[in-house]
Amino acid sequence: MHTTNSALDRREILSRPYYIFSSGRIMRRENTICIENEKGEKKALPIEDVDSIHIFGEVEMNTKFLNFLSQHGKPIHFYNYYGFYSGSFLPRSKNVSGDLLVRQVEYYLDNEKRLYLASSFVEGAIFHMLRNLRNYPDTEEHMATVMSEQAKLYEYGTIAELMGYEGRAREAYYQAFNVIMDGKFEMRKRERKPPTNPINALISFGNSMMYSTVLSEIYKTELNPTISYLHEPREKRFSLSLDISEIFKPLIVDPVIFKMVNNNMFKEEDFDKEVDFCYLSESGRKKFLKEFEEKLETTLKHRRLKRSVSYRTLIRLECYKLIKHLLGDELYKPLKAWW
Template identity: 45%
Template sequence: MKNNIYIFSNSVLSRKDNSFTLHSLQDTEPQHKIDIYETADENVILPAKKDDVFDKPKHIPAESIEAFYTFGEVRFNTQFFKIASYYSIPVHIFNYYGNYVGSFLPVNNNSSGYIQLLQYETYLSYNKRVFIAKSILESAVKNILFNLKNPFAEDDALLEQISNINSLLEQIHFAETISELLGYEGNVRTIYYKTWPYLIKRETDFYKRIKQPPIGIINSLISFGNSILYGIILNEIYRTRLNPFIGFIHEVGDNKQPLVYDISEIFKPIIVDKVIFRVLNLNIIKDDDFQQTNEGFYLKDDPRKKFVEQFENRLSTVIHHKRLNRRISYRSLIRMECYNLINYLEGKIKNYEPYRAS
């Protein structure tokens, strides 16, 4: 299994033969800048000043890298992109606040114009598009309800919210337009977030989703977790020949990569939300791990690493897939979901059934 590499500190990334060597700068505050940098030393592909002091280097075989996720000060040069392209390693860039900036995706020699044409054809066939969108949202709501399963929950208010979500799920099943589906999805999320005080075992000021900027620690964690998930899903789309710019729920042109947002709806509840519940309920992330700026609430650098570690642990968690009757990790489940969609587009399966936790 290949690994995601997260770079938080000011670092130098160099290459030697078929390996990357990562040096982190000691006792320096992250600068959180991104620029293009050229150097005469072609072996150095994320350079720093000559007088900088490094800690012990980490050697990473190129074949073991799934993708890079960069935070902190990152200086790219052409050598970096050449090596990343040669080994088909995507690079996802986040700014200081943990917001997604963009990605470098190497040329995919396995890309299929045929698959992309099928995506276009399905998108333009309104009935097919609504069917896929409806299937995705039904699974997303099922996964939300999975999070609300609690044999010890006897609170009437919580049970009422669960009942309201089930009612909206039934309405989703009979929806006929994309706008209807988006409306129901928004209503489900609004109710779902009202149940979070029952799922988080500490007092919070969270009462609704506020994105831009994120207000409060929970909104901050949701935004950061979702951003990482978008990068993970983009990786799998890239490796499975789908086109991220052709979605079914989210309109083409309204979002950077509509298909990424579509597939993320399935996995946000069972990956991002579960990680948030864990880091808060186990006090892995504390209130003083955040900083408040004019841009909202954001995790500090060290707590951000803790969150990413828990996120990676969640991706590696192996579950039993009832429909397949086999064990599979959440990371593999995301890639399988992409292939599931491809099989439907190609007509290999009659019904598209996204993953539902149970």
């Protein structure tokens, strides 16, 4: 199905994320967010226009500003020197549901219920991996391996076994990247800490942005982001965001990477390379985020809702589907792109 950026979706989502790369200060000025860089240049943002804030530079702020964001329910996500997610300031949620929290925990503690949800996230992820592979020639061998792991999805007894199937499927999928991108950037294997080549750097940065984007959408619902099913809930991370991100990484992040690499949109200066690592430079991050946001804002006709929705809205709809499942209203089925 042909997708477009429509006025309808812009009316539906009036606010958008803001990415701050320069160092300086960010403060409240009356009912606006005031951003001042090191040169003293200022920019004012109406609070209503802001969906979330992503900070990549060294920015000073005070409690007055944080209280202002909290009143309006606007999260901030922080990233380290290399552009990877460090943490978030999430205002106190206004969408609190004790009943749903109890249900989330119940579904985590019940092994059968947890395995169903965990396998559903993997099912959605593998479906979109195969969807990407079908769009490119000479990927049949990789598809066969992914499909063999897909066939095992309901032959498990533990989360560890399920993650093993997902891991082997994803490994075969990543091996196809050299074919998809015609060898423009070589990736021998997936390396995360640290990424050692441009493709690994792009995947790591893109996945990090997907994580914080999903977290922002979870925050707008009654779900607790710390209770998850595929990934183990742990301190210092919002693991439900990791779960839901599995579905959307191959649907959103990877096509952006393929498009940018195959259209020669990156230059040498877009990467910081050393002997043992490779990261996106500021110019590279800005280029990626421009395409990433365009992808998130792209709209399509939802076959069930009968109206146009953006890719970003699809993420929140996935959260609502999970809520309905937890409350016993409707069986959860992962998103599988039909367009």
